[in-house]
Amino acid sequence: MNDEQRLAVVKEHIGEFPDFPKKGIVFKDIFTALTNGHVCTCLKELIVNHVRSKCPDVEVIVGLESRGFLFSFTIAAELGIGCVPVRKKGKLPGECVSVEYVLEYGKDVFEMQKDSIKKGQKVLIIDDLLATGGSMEAAVRLVRKLGGEVQEALVLIELPFLNGRKRLDYRMGLAFVFQDWKI
Secondary structure (H helix, E strand, C coil): CCHHHHHHHHHHHCEEEECCCCCCCEEEEHHHHCCCHHHHHHHHHHHHHHHHHHCCCCCEEEEECCHHHHHHHHHHHHHCCEEEEEEECCCCCCCEEEEEEEECCEEEEEEEECCCCCCCCEEEEEEEEECCCHHHHHHHHHHHHCCCEEEEEEEEEECHHHCHHHHCCCCEEECCCCCCCCC
8 A cells, every 4th residue: 555545544534523612613533533443554654654754864753742642652663763742831750841832822831851852863743733833833942942953843634724834944744634625
């Protein structure tokens, strides 16, 4: 099976929930697709193939709370490298670094453990969704604060009408699962 066929399998299993979380929105649910083992395999292979071709020197995968955790561990295990979580304030033990970021409805704080990224380490950041770009921008700032070099930020779903990509000053990757959908 090639990547185009894998992508078709993933797309056909994405759940749609009209009027969620509010009226007028059609929510595209990646978790619905993940209930099928074949879809999980296809999605994993799509992501790993992308990382191997676009970021072959990546040394650590950073996953954003909480769906990014699923994908960071899976990719890291497949590539034989480590993974690091980015969590909301107060969720990680030990000494942490933090950054505040703005959401559509207020502010929040992301943290990483201080020793999780080494100076100069090549990092790929992954999350399921890019909306306004606030959480992804915060994760990049955290990685840089620890001396890491962001190779790429990778998302499965992008909501282009929210212009999140415009906030970001680094290469965005993958976001092709929904590129031809009108969300």
